[in-house]
Amino acid sequence: MVARTYLALSAALFSVSLAQSNNTTAIIDAFSSLGLTSFALAASALNGSSAGQALLETVLSGGNYSILAPNNDAFSQASSLASDSTLLTDTLAYHILRGSFTNSDSSSLNLTSASSPNHTIGRSMLNDSAYVSLEGNASQVVAWTTESNKLVFLNQPSNISIVNSTRINGTGLDVYVIDGVLSIPASISSVLANGTNTSSIAGLLNSTMIPSANGTNDTIGNILNSQKGITLFAPSDSAFSTVSSSLPTLEGNLTVFTTVLQNHIINGSSVYSTEIVSGSNLTSAAGEPLTFLTNSSGTYVTSGSTTAKILTTDMIAMNGVVHVIDNVFLNTDSDSSAASSAYESATSVATKLATETGAISATATAASSTSSSSSGSGSSNGAEATSVGFSLYTTFSAVVVSFVILGGLL
Incomplete structure (x- = not known):
């Protein structure tokens, strides 16, 4: 034999x-x-x-x-x-x-x-x-x-x-x-559904219908699955429970719903934990800054006036990565110009990933970013490689969904 x-x-x-x-x-x-x-x-x-x-x-x-x-x-x-x-x-x-x-x-x-x-x-x-x-x-x-x-x-x-x-x-x-055969990563929806602390966000994304790019209605989860390069900061089950009392004030406000969701997402780039460094600024799908701080107690991400601790990192998906956080970003601000500019920069840098070798790190990302086109940037500190895709901003801006459903899921 x-x-x-x-x-x-x-x-x-x-x-x-x-x-x-x-x-x-x-x-x-x-x-x-x-x-x-x-x-x-x-x-x-x-x-x-x-x-x-x-x-x-x-x-x-x-x-x-x-x-x-x-x-x-x-x-x-x-x-x-x-x-x-x-x-x-x-x-x-x-x-x-x-x-x-x-x-x-x-x-x-x-x-x-x-x-x-x-x-x-x-x-x-x-x-x-x-x-x-x-x-x-x-x-x-x-x-x-x-x-x-x-x-x-x-x-x-x-x-x-x-x-x-x-x-x-x-x-x-x-x-x-x-001592095992590695399993190929599944979709973001599947990753969340099989996670130990992400059932609330999984239910929300897979049950909420909005218009898709082709004009038909689809779930937010399926729309996320169809994007190339997604980073999702997914609030934990307990995080949703903590803010449940605040949701009624947002009920029926479709613009707020859209913006809050976008501020949990970086579209157009998969940002892994090794690329998240203290002091860096990335751009959300709403065009708003996401800032990071690392100290002896962990790594934190801030959107607007809300700061969340990253509980679990690097849940690898077919088209990106999920990081679980302990808070919900109730950030209702948006900036479409920043979203568009950041996406242009991210698209330029992404073409260099095909030849990437060795460990992925913030240093490697910054070096790649420096050598790429410098046109338009909605981020700083080497974050051009990890910025938002404008396509997701425009897709979610057409949202038509009852916020009563959102409240019921949470």
């Missing part, structure tokens, strides 16, 4: 028109030493499709990549992959990260984890539009952190961690053996 596995993998790798026979041998030897027979078979199956071949060619053509290789036990629990070649290719693509994430001391090979907020975000090779809809057609990200001195991956049905690793000399490849 082991011999057949090596032969299958060899056939897949050597079929790629690359003069890398020495590297191929090193890769096979590395998989052998780590006992990755199931992963090797899966890699060989990639050769059966053009998309799979393209993935192999890219990884073997040079450059740094980090492979998250599920062990044999993990693959035995993912039988559905064997019968769906497209899903297999996309799943394996989600297990390949762009860049190296090793510690400075390469003798201690581990994925690094940022000191605060103790998350690391890396860009994967998954960019199939059936599973990913991010700004600039960027690939989906993988998030991980440290828990009980173990590196674990976020947004998974059950804990997945690294059990072994090796660097394949001369190839630019790092291999990390993990």
